[in-house]
Amino acid sequence: MELVEMKKLQVQLDAFAGKDVYLHLETTNGSYASHFNEAFFNAGAFIRNVVINYELGKVIGDSPHRVGLKLPHGWVYAQGITHYEMDEQGRLLLAGHDGTGKLAVALQISETPFSY
Amino acid sequence: MTIPKEKHVLVVFPHPDDEAFGVSGTITTHIKQGTPVTYACLTLGEMGRNLGNPPFATRESLPEIRKKELKASAEAMGLTDLRMLGLRDKTIEFEDDEKMVGMMTDLIEELNPSLVITFYPKFAVHPDHEATARAVVRAVRRMEERPKLHCVAFANNTLEVLGNPDTVYDITPVRDQKMASMKAHISQTAWMLEEMEHKLAQGDTETENWLTKERFYNYRWDDDFEKSF
Ligand SMILES: [Zn+2]
Numbered sequence: 001m002e003l004v005e006m007k008k009l010q011v012q013l014d015a016f017a018g019k020d021v022y023l024h025l026e027t028t029n030g031s032y033a034s035h036f037n038e039a040f041f042n043a044g045a046f047i048r049n050v051v052i053n054y055e056l057g058k059v060i061g062d063s064p065h066r067v068g069l070k071l072p073h074g075w076v077y078a079q080g081i082t083h084y085e086m087d088e089q090g091r092l093l094l095a096g097h098d099g100t101g102k103l104a105v106a107l108q109i110s111e112t113p114f115s116y
Numbered sequence: 117m118t119i120p121k122e123k124h125v126l127v128v129f130p131h132p133d134d135e136a137f138g139v140s141g142t143i144t145t146h147i148k149q150g151t152p153v154t155y156a157c158l159t160l161g162e163m164g165r166n167l168g169n170p171p172f173a174t175r176e177s178l179p180e181i182r183k184k185e186l187k188a189s190a191e192a193m194g195l196t197d198l199r200m201l202g203l204r205d206k207t208i209e210f211e212d213d214e215k216m217v218g219m220m221t222d223l224i225e226e227l228n229p230s231l232v233i234t235f236y237p238k239f240a241v242h243p244d245h246e247a248t249a250r251a252v253v254r255a256v257r258r259m260e261e262r263p264k265l266h267c268v269a270f271a272n273n274t275l276e277v278l279g280n281p282d283t284v285y286d287i288t289p290v291r292d293q294k295m296a297s298m299k300a301h302i303s304q305t306a307w308m309l310e311e312m313e314h315k316l317a318q319g320d321t322e323t324e325n326w327l328t329k330e331r332f333y334n335y336r337w338d339d340d341f342e343k344s345f
Binding site for chain 2: 001024026028030031032035038046083085087091093095097100101102103104106108114115116
């Protein structure tokens with residue numbers, strides 16, 4: 001993965017607009033957060049291989065970045081995006097890694113389903 | 117304590133690397149004693165958060181990496197019967213409970229182990245660990261002739277509630293294999309191992325103890341984690 005380059009990422013987001021795409025969206029603090037700090041309120045969400053079709057995708061300039069997808073009847077967004085990659089299978093993988101490198105958020109879109 | 121000879125040992129954990137820290141010395145010793153050991157690993161740790169810093173892996177490439185690491189860990193322990201059961205990381209507790217018990221029952225009936233090793237329900241911290249432990253305990257509970265059930269517990273309240281472990285093995289003779297098993301999972305353990313080796317080099321006895329002692333609780337059937345299932 002590489003650090004997000006705004007302009008390149010915007011072009012890639014545009015390329016998926018108006019198509020049926022599979023979505024992976026995840027936020028996480030890790031399952032051990034409340035083990036190491038019992039006062040920690042551990043919240044997160046995960047969705048994988050739900051089909052969406054967005055009309056507008058946008059990456060915002062502040063770093064870490066926010067990325068939003070406008071749907072005909074709703075929205076998808078993620079914040080904390082630091083890295084991106086168009087993988088060899090043509091899937092757009094966005095991720096937010098915290099200061100120690102740990103994944104905190106992932107937003108991925110693909111024209112074919114992600115594995116299980 | 118020396119490790120008694122078993123007929124067959126079945127180890128069930130949900131994540132590649134679960135075996136490395138807690139039981140790889142015990143597994144290695146059983147294998148050296150000529151006891152067949154099966155390791156059933158339920159997922160490939162697909163949701164691991166360590167992807168390198170800077171990242172060398174992605175959410176999508178991680179499972180293949182961890183599968184290779186798991187195989188390398190098995191090799192380090194001399195383990196030849198590695199089962200990858202194909203569930204997805206962080207979803208085990210949402211699977212049908214009876215299906216999970218069935219999976220465990222099938223394994224136990226096939227292998228007829230004299231000893232089963234898994235996590236201790238309610239003292240296993242991670243939801244996948246808990247779900248795995250529940251499924252194993254339920255499957256064993258139904259057996260007419262139950263194998264011994266040794267459980268790994270590491271919740272913060274373990275000592276307070278369960279007391280001292282029933283069994284503590286000194287695995288110093290196979291320390292190198294244990295190190296190799298932990299190192300095999302380098303994508304997840306790099307940072308931790310670096311810290312550990314630093315402490316060991318300084319002669320930190322607590323770390324040395326943590327490394328060379330493997331701790332197990334006998335599952336307490338008289339204080340079962342649930343009344344019925
Ligand atoms: Zn685990």
